[in-house]
Amino acid sequence: xxLATLARPQLNRRDFVKIASLTVAAMGLSQALNPRxxxxxxxxxxxxxxxxxxxxxGCTGCTESFLNNLEPSAVSILLDTISLRYHETxxxxxxxxxxxxxxxTIKAGGYVLVIEGAIPLAQNGKFCTIAGKTFVDIVRESAKxxxxxxxxxxxxxxxxxxxxxxTDAVGYLFRGKELHHVFDDVGNKxxxxxxxxxxxxxxxxxxxxxxxxxxxxxxxxNYHRPLAFYGKLQHDNxxxxxxxxxxxxxxxxxxxxxxxxxxxxxxxxxxxxxxDCWERQWNQRSNYCIQAGVPxxxxxxxxxxxxxxxxxxxxxxxxxx
Amino acid sequence: xxxxxxxxxxxxxGHLRIEVEVNNGVITDAWSAGTMARGIEILLxxxxxxxxxxxxxxxxxxxxxxxxxxxxxxLEDAFDIELTEAGRLMRNVFCAGYYVxxxxxxxxxxxxxxxxxxxxxxxxxxSDPGLLGIKDKIVGLVVKGDTSPFTPRYEPDAFTVNDPxxxxxxxxxxxxxxxxxxxSQKMLNFITGIQPHPNTVMVGGCVAxxxxxxxxxLRDLWLEQKEFVDNVYLPDVLAVGTGPLFPLAKLAxxxxxxxxxxxxxxxxxxxxxxxxxxxxxxxxxFKGGVVNASGARxxxxxxxxxxxxxxxxxxxxxxxxxxxxxxPQGSTALHPSVGVTEFNLNKTGAYSYFKSPRYxxxxxxxxxxxxxxxxxxxxxxxxxxxxxxxxxxxxxxxxALITKSIVDQGIAWIDRLIELxxxxxxxxxxxxxxxRNAKGFGVWDAxxxxxxxxxxxxxxxxxxxQMVVPSTWNAGPRDENGVKGPYEQSLIGAPVPDTENPINxxxxxxxxxxxxACGVHVIDGRTGKVKVINLx
Ligand code: SF4
Ligand code: SF4
Numbered sequence: 001x002x003l004a005t006l007a008r009p010q011l012n013r014r015d016f017v018k019i020a021s022l023t024v025a026a027m028g029l030s031q032a033l034n035p036r037x038x039x040x041x042x043x044x045x046x047x048x049x050x051x052x053x054x055x056x057x058g059c060t061g062c063t064e065s066f067l068n069n070l071e072p073s074a075v076s077i078l079l080d081t082i083s084l085r086y087h088e089t090x091x092x093x094x095x096x097x098x099x100x101x102x103x104x105t106i107k108a109g110g111y112v113l114v115i116e117g118a119i120p121l122a123q124n125g126k127f128c129t130i131a132g133k134t135f136v137d138i139v140r141e142s143a144k145x146x147x148x149x150x151x152x153x154x155x156x157x158x159x160x161x162x163x164x165x166x167t168d169a170v171g172y173l174f175r176g177k178e179l180h181h182v183f184d185d186v187g188n189k190x191x192x193x194x195x196x197x198x199x200x201x202x203x204x205x206x207x208x209x210x211x212x213x214x215x216x217x218x219x220x221x222n223y224h225r226p227l228a229f230y231g232k233l234q235h236d237n238x239x240x241x242x243x244x245x246x247x248x249x250x251x252x253x254x255x256x257x258x259x260x261x262x263x264x265x266x267x268x269x270x271x272x273x274x275x276d277c278w279e280r281q282w283n284q285r286s287n288y289c290i291q292a293g294v295p296x297x298x299x300x301x302x303x304x305x306x307x308x309x310x311x312x313x314x315x316x317x318x319x320x321x
Numbered sequence: 322x323x324x325x326x327x328x329x330x331x332x333x334x335g336h337l338r339i340e341v342e343v344n345n346g347v348i349t350d351a352w353s354a355g356t357m358a359r360g361i362e363i364l365l366x367x368x369x370x371x372x373x374x375x376x377x378x379x380x381x382x383x384x385x386x387x388x389x390x391x392x393x394x395x396l397e398d399a400f401d402i403e404l405t406e407a408g409r410l411m412r413n414v415f416c417a418g419y420y421v422x423x424x425x426x427x428x429x430x431x432x433x434x435x436x437x438x439x440x441x442x443x444x445x446x447x448s449d450p451g452l453l454g455i456k457d458k459i460v461g462l463v464v465k466g467d468t469s470p471f472t473p474r475y476e477p478d479a480f481t482v483n484d485p486x487x488x489x490x491x492x493x494x495x496x497x498x499x500x501x502x503x504x505s506q507k508m509l510n511f512i513t514g515i516q517p518h519p520n521t522v523m524v525g526g527c528v529a530x531x532x533x534x535x536x537x538x539l540r541d542l543w544l545e546q547k548e549f550v551d552n553v554y555l556p557d558v559l560a561v562g563t564g565p566l567f568p569l570a571k572l573a574x575x576x577x578x579x580x581x582x583x584x585x586x587x588x589x590x591x592x593x594x595x596x597x598x599x600x601x602x603x604x605x606x607f608k609g610g611v612v613n614a615s616g617a618r619x620x621x622x623x624x625x626x627x628x629x630x631x632x633x634x635x636x637x638x639x640x641x642x643x644x645x646x647x648x649p650q651g652s653t654a655l656h657p658s659v660g661v662t663e664f665n666l667n668k669t670g671a672y673s674y675f676k677s678p679r680y681x682x683x684x685x686x687x688x689x690x691x692x693x694x695x696x697x698x699x700x701x702x703x704x705x706x707x708x709x710x711x712x713x714x715x716x717x718x719x720x721a722l723i724t725k726s727i728v729d730q731g732i733a734w735i736d737r738l739i740e741l742x743x744x745x746x747x748x749x750x751x752x753x754x755x756x757r758n759a760k761g762f763g764v765w766d767a768x769x770x771x772x773x774x775x776x777x778x779x780x781x782x783x784x785x786x787q788m789v790v791p792s793t794w795n796a797g798p799r800d801e802n803g804v805k806g807p808y809e810q811s812l813i814g815a816p817v818p819d820t821e822n823p824i825n826x827x828x829x830x831x832x833x834x835x836x837x838a839c840g841v842h843v844i845d846g847r848t849g850k851v852k853v854i855n856l857x
Contacts, residue, residue, distance in 0.1 A: 055336075056357070057357060059379055059380060059385070060381065061379070061385065061517045061518055064517040065516075065517060067502060067503065068502070068506050068507075069503065070504070070507075073499070073500055073503075074499050074503065075500070078470065083467050083469050084470045085470075088329050088331045088333075088336075089331070089333070090332070090430070091469070091470040092434045092471050092472060092473070092474035093474055094327050094329070094331050094332075094474075095327035095328055095329065095330070096327075097473040097474070098331050099329070101469070101473060120359075127357065127358050127359070127360075128358075129336075129356045130356065131328045131329055132328065160379075161361075161364070161376060161379050162359040162360075162364075164364045165359050165361060165363055165364035166364070166664065197518060198517055253750035253752050254748060254750055254751060254752060256746040259530045260530075277515075282514070282515040282516065283503075283506050283507040283515070283516050284507045286507050286510045286538075287511055287513075287514055287515075287535070288514060289514040289520050290514075291514070292513065292520070292521050292528075292529045293528050294523075305376070309368060309369065310368065310369035310372055311372050311375055312369070313369060313371070
């Protein structure tokens, strides 16, 4: 996308068509919906939907991943598609101003709430505080008036890596596989989980656009993951599945003759990983873990990381010894 | 006396709270506090050592790769593994490649808004269609009354650049930088599997098996990055740093007390084992070293002649007097090989989740300026000769100079990888079984500074894991002797003429490029103890 395109004060129909086709493709929707999405985007664009993006026990990796959008570019999403009212890494405001931007947006209500990072419950939430408030309280406040909640990454979905630490870190709804009911008091609103470590930028953008178009969450599984992205198993669709069936496994990374074989004996968790990394890939579809030669650690799963460790040891019962 | 609190300190990675005391328009005291912890060192206990590079790379989504590398090096030291050439090169290319985007994203996206009066764009009078487009866009946002995320913001001050042409150009580069970042991550992904967060750096090297086509595509994308650095990033930093911002440089705004530490990084040839590293990393693109400035801060001038001592890794300790941790009875400072991470959230006098790292009992500034001084970058020597001093501007300059060396050097590594790949499959791994009992450490100079991982293995499992990370060095609190950490030092003396608008506080801290998630190993224990007179 050239600068002049980016710099237009307003996205035009061509840009919306691009975003719509990304969404249709990403979500596995019918092409027939394309015009409807374009129309919805044209309607929301003049009054861009407000977004609050919170970060708790995260690493900013999901923000980094979001910024990797090229078509449509992250900048055009930030400046033309949504109104990003609060995001600690991207916003110009500091300190008191930032805090006020958050409070004002919450008061006005009806925003998309994006949560990055886990929520630590131990010691009354003291393991993460911002402006003197605990992250647990900030999430509760922000969730009350939100229209929809999107949890980006493994951490805010299920607790991710921090769940294995000493801080009783949980996702918004789940502690691993279990519902924890900590935020039951904030009302019924769609909660969408987009796990993996970090979040996949295309899954995130398509989910936001879907919500803006249809005003509801896409069809989801029991873990609140959109079926379009998390409905199929890595192992059933893996390009190395033939190697698995032929019992040709990588046992020693040093051996060049073993490159391209099935990674199960190196701990591959593909047999429990529901995702479409095998098809969607990462970073403008340039590569993904197994294709790069490294076992899948099932970062899309609620079991990650507590139950999937050790990552590179074959100790799940997948029928291979 | 006015006390000013900036929390959250935005446009950084992680959660940081800065508190300063202002007397007659000048900062006279400062406190830096990390306010989030995950206890990664604790969760690694009793795990399979192979997990460590993956888990520690998730310490930070901004400088993920260096953690994976430092962790893998610590384990390779413990396992006694030597890297293959392909393994070393793939790690170098990956690490160098993300250094590149990391530095210009820091300059344009995280820092520039502290120096530019973005609203000056409305007065752009030129005829460049791209820049007119930017003008239309910003004016369009203003007209519609929705200028987030550019507002609210601190008000421009005497040091702010407000020439419409310069501001508009830099904002157009802000937009371009984000696009280049996405492309750079795609480029790296040919050897990392997903980006950010590499999954291929492991104990023994790099498990990736890129094809020749992928390496050629990587090479093309690398050249595109080089072009951006050569024609946009470096010229912008030089123009602004020696132009409108030179007064800030001459005043040494944001200088620390003058002790600098850098570790070696990017091994050029031969074994990349820790043994080489402890000899000063002579075969590294950037060598490590220690600079102890004599005299008052901000008074260094002849940096070509300064004395650089080799790093002695046994001299590193961490203290927890002002941190929410306990140490065993009788210890105040511990070497990381015997370090302890045990939370105490109710500790009196503590105000941060950072520990206080020290080298020979002294706090050290780490990061680009330390790297520039230790390696005596010629352009930095010239900058000092012309009257530039340590501090905010020097840090931005060093970042650009580092990026330039890296983009220039990287192409040789890529070409060698292509040569190796043309001859046969790349073997980046030299794996070995986990030893029963062993100890090791690994160091690397992360974009934000000196990074070290220390590991102890017992019965094939991790017994103890300790990380002394760049932002702990820079952002750590007072130690047992009451000596302040570098962020705290750097704020003292800085002008804050308007306590409602403490723009210098954020400029100074952001010039370090804080990356907090990895450094904080909590809470606001100070609240209640300190009366906040003016919460800005
Ligand atoms: S175990 Fe992993 S590598 Fe092997 S076929 Fe299944 S998903 Fe693919
Ligand atoms: S392939 Fe597996 S490990 Fe890689 S991103 Fe997808 S779910 Fe995570």
